[in-house]
Amino acid sequence: MNQDFQTVASDLPAAAVGKDPATGSGVRRFISYPATLLVTGIALMIAAAAAASVIGHWIPQGKYDPATLVVAMIAVAIFxxxxxxxxxxxxxxxxRDLAVGGAGRELARGILLGAGLFTLVVAIAAAIGVYTIGPVNPWQTIWPMLAMAIFSGVSEEILFRGIIFRYVERMAGSWIALLISAAIFGGAHLANPNASPIAAIAIAIEAGLLLGAVYMLTRRLWAAIGLHAAWNFTQGWIFGVPVSGAKESGIIEGQLDGATLLTGGVFGLEASIIAMVVATAAGVIVLTLAIRRGRLVAPSWRRRSSAAPVFT
Known part of the structure; x- marks a missing residue:
């Protein structure tokens, strides 16, 4: 198998640092700088989003049409x-980020974690009386929800963890990369329906920390993709609550009624204190594991000075 699509556990720490941009021709050195790669990566993802949008307009899609999943998979392939x-x-x-070796295992673990965490959020909300089950919808509502979950899981993890986190980390180290990627991830959700600064802060803290920590621990995207997709699918289709402010029909119509602090208001449970506590606690646990396993990258200026360790 092509080595690009394989992964070796012992190679993962060194891979986070990348090649030394001081080697090679002048053009190659410029291209190899993390800042150049960051800008190039963002530009490529904008191009991917534009191409996916065009394809979405080309292929006819009904309200609960399996074609929505086809469009999502084509878009994912482009990204x-x-x-x-x-x-x-x-x-x-x-x-290495999307190497096939071990992908199924990592993806499954991410899916179980994402589904389990949001199920816990809903269980707590139901126990305190702010979540109830409403009418049942046709099972065909699964198609747009599955399409949304897969597309957001892959595209957003490639952008926010594979590109923004990874290249910022190469320049400024893991802690600054975690802070910046989480802040941008939360801020990006301000463009969502019913978003608010509080909702964006909640997303940055609970999801930005957790997804960044999962990437730091595994040094690949599969687990983060599985977690992200399962979290969205579980809340939207299984429990029928808004996904980051967007309300679509799930298999049931979940009803949220109570203080905004507990329900997240029109944005959904992601903006609630319940989700913040559950997901942030999980993020701290995963981050602790990453620290204990030596997965944190030191800033580039520390790596260049004396014999500072790559991982701290």
Whole structure:
């Protein structure tokens, strides 16, 4: 199998630092700088989003049409292909983030964690009386929800963890990368329906920390993708509550009634104190594991000085 699509556990820490941009020709050195790769990666993801939007308009889709899943999978393929171009052809590095070796296991663990965490959030909300089950909808509502979950899980993890976190970490270290990627991730949700600064802060803290920590621990995207997709699918289709402010029909119509602090208001449970506590606690646990396993990268200026360790 092509080595780009394999992964070796012992290679993962060194891979986070990347190649030394001081080597090679002037053009190659410029391209190899993390800041250049960051800008290039964001540009490629904008191109991927534009291409996905065009394809979405080309393919007719009904309200609960399986074609929505087809469009999502095509869009996902575009994002992965352009990420491969970035890593393999521009960065000239092995494609470890989405290597197939061990992918199924990591993806499954992420799915179980994401579904389990949101189920716990709903269980707490139901126990205190702010969540109740409403009418049942046709099972065909699964198609747009599945499409949304898969597309958001893959595209957003490639952008926020695979590109923003990874290249900022290469420059400024894990802690600053975690802070910046989480803040941008939360801020991006201000564009969602019914969003508010409080909701964006909640997303940054609970999801930005957790997803960033999962990436730091595994040094690959599969577990983070599984977690992200399962979290969205579980809240939207299984429990029928708004997904980051967007309300679509799930298999049931979940009803939220109570103080905004407990329900998240029109944005949904993600903006509630319940989700913040549950997901942030999980993020702290995963981050602690990453620290104990030596997965944190030191800032570039520390790596260049004396014999500072790559991982602290």
């Amino acid at each position: 992965i292909a352009l990420y491969y171009v970035l890593v393999h052809w521009v960065e000239r590095a092995p494609f």
